[in-house]
Amino acid sequence: MSRRARLAFFAVAAAALAMTLGAGLAGLPSFGGQVTAYARMLNRLAPPQRHVTDVVSAISFDYRGIDTLFEEFILLGAVAGISVLLRPLSDEARVLPEDKAPDRAIPPPSPAVWLLAVILSSLLVLAGIETVTHGQLTPGGGFQGGVILASASYVAYLGTNYVTVERFQPAPLLEASDGVGASGYVFIGLLGLLAGASFLSNVVGLGVTGNLISGGTIPLLNLVVGVEVAGGFAILASEFLDQTVVIRTRRR
Amino acid sequence: MSALAYCLVAWLFLIGIYGVVTSRNLIHLVVCLSVAQSATDILLLEIGYRSGGHAPVFVSLPARPGPAVDAVMQALALTDVVVGAAVTGLLLALVVQLHKRAGTLDPDALRATRD
Numbered sequence: 001m002s003r004r005a006r007l008a009f010f011a012v013a014a015a016a017l018a019m020t021l022g023a024g025l026a027g028l029p030s031f032g033g034q035v036t037a038y039a040r041m042l043n044r045l046a047p048p049q050r051h052v053t054d055v056v057s058a059i060s061f062d063y064r065g066i067d068t069l070f071e072e073f074i075l076l077g078a079v080a081g082i083s084v085l086l087r088p089l090s091d092e093a094r095v096l097p098e099d100k101a102p103d104r105a106i107p108p109p110s111p112a113v114w115l116l117a118v119i120l121s122s123l124l125v126l127a128g129i130e131t132v133t134h135g136q137l138t139p140g141g142g143f144q145g146g147v148i149l150a151s152a153s154y155v156a157y158l159g160t161n162y163v164t165v166e167r168f169q170p171a172p173l174l175e176a177s178d179g180v181g182a183s184g185y186v187f188i189g190l191l192g193l194l195a196g197a198s199f200l201s202n203v204v205g206l207g208v209t210g211n212l213i214s215g216g217t218i219p220l221l222n223l224v225v226g227v228e229v230a231g232g233f234a235i236l237a238s239e240f241l242d243q244t245v246v247i248r249t250r251r252r
Numbered sequence: 253m254s255a256l257a258y259c260l261v262a263w264l265f266l267i268g269i270y271g272v273v274t275s276r277n278l279i280h281l282v283v284c285l286s287v288a289q290s291a292t293d294i295l296l297l298e299i300g301y302r303s304g305g306h307a308p309v310f311v312s313l314p315a316r317p318g319p320a321v322d323a324v325m326q327a328l329a330l331t332d333v334v335v336g337a338a339v340t341g342l343l344l345a346l347v348v349q350l351h352k353r354a355g356t357l358d359p360d361a362l363r364a365t366r367d
Contacts, residue, residue, distance in 0.1 A: 003274075010273045014266055021265065025258040032303035039300065039322035047310050055308040055323040060330060071331050078338030085345040139309055143334055210311065236341055243348055
C-alpha cells in the first residue's frame with residue numbers, strides 16, 4: 001500500500017473512530033462532577049477498615065488485590081518474554097569485550113561523573129526504599145518504588161562500567177528476586193486461606209493508622225512487588241545492554 | 253470544561269495512532285504507541301476527578317479538606333502504566349532483533365513482510 005493510500009485509509013478510519021470515541025466520551029459524567037458511589041464508599045471506609053491513609057494502595061493491594069496479582073504476572077511475563085527475545089540467537093555468542101590495546105590504560109570515568117553517580121544512586125536507593133515501605137501511608141508503593149530502585153542501577157551503569165555493575169548484580173540474583181517477588185504475592189495471598197478466610201484476605205494484624213507498620217498485608221504485598229519490579233527492571237537494563245556489549249555475531 | 257477535557261483524550265489517542273500509521277522508524281512507532289496509550293491514563297484520571305477534590309491520601313489534610321477524588325481510577329491508571337511499560341519493553345526487544353535481521357528500522361523497507 002502506498003503512503004498516500006495508507007493516509008487516506010487512516011483518515012477514513014480515524015474519522016469513524018473519532019465519531020465513535022466522541023459519542024462514547026459524551027456519555028461520560030461531566031468532568032469534575034460527582035465521583036461514583038463505589039469511590040466515595042471506599043474513600044470513607046478504607047482508612048478505618050484497613051488502617052491505611054493511602055486509599056489507592058488499599059484498593060490496589062487489598063480490595064482489588066487479585067487485579068494486582070495478575071498485573072504483577074503480566075510484568076513477570078513481559079520480563080521473561082524480553083529475556084527470551086534478547087537471548088543469543090543461533091548465530092550469536094556471548095563474548096566479553098576484550099581489551100585490544102592492553103598497553104594503554106583505560107581512562108577512568110571523570111571524578112565528577114563518578115561522584116554524581118555515587119550520590120545519585122545512593123539517594124535513589126533511599127528514595128526507592130522509602131517509596132516501597134510507605135505505600136500504605138503516602139502515595140507510592142511497590143511498583144513506583146521498585147522502578148526507582150532499578151533506576152539506581154541504571155545510574156551505576158552510567159557512572160562506572162558494564163563489567164563492574166554486572167559483578168554487583170549477577171543475573172541469577174536479579175532473576176531470583178523477580179521470581180521470589182512474584183511468588184511472594186501468591187504466598188501472602190495463601191495466608192488468607194490458612195487463616196480460614198478467602199485468598200488475599202487481609203488477615204495480618206492491622207496496626208495503628210499512620211504508623212509505618214500498619215495496613216496488615218498491604219505493606220507486605222508492597223514489599224514483594226517492590227522486589228519483583230526492581231529485579232525485573234534491572235534485568236531489562238542488563239538484557240538491552242547485553243545486546244550492545246557482549247552479544248556478537250559468530251564469525252563463519 | 254467537560255468538552256475540553258475529553259477532547260484532549262480523543263486528540264491524544266488519534267495523534268498517537270496517526271504517528272503509528274505514518275512512522276518511518278520502529279522506535280518512533282513504539283513511542284507513538286505510548287502516546288496513544290497515555291490517553292487512556294488521562295481518561296481514567298479525568299473520570300475520577302472532582303472539582304476542588306484532594307488526593308485520596310488522608311494524611312496531613314487541612315481543617316476542611318473537602319471531597320477526595322476517585323481512588324479506584326488512580327489504581328486503574330497505575331495498572332495501565334505498568335502494562336504500558338511491559339508492552340513498550342516487549343516491542344523494543346522485537347525491534348532490536350528485527351534490526352539485526354533486516355538491517356533497517358524503516359517499516360516500509362521490510363520487504364519480506366510486505367505483499
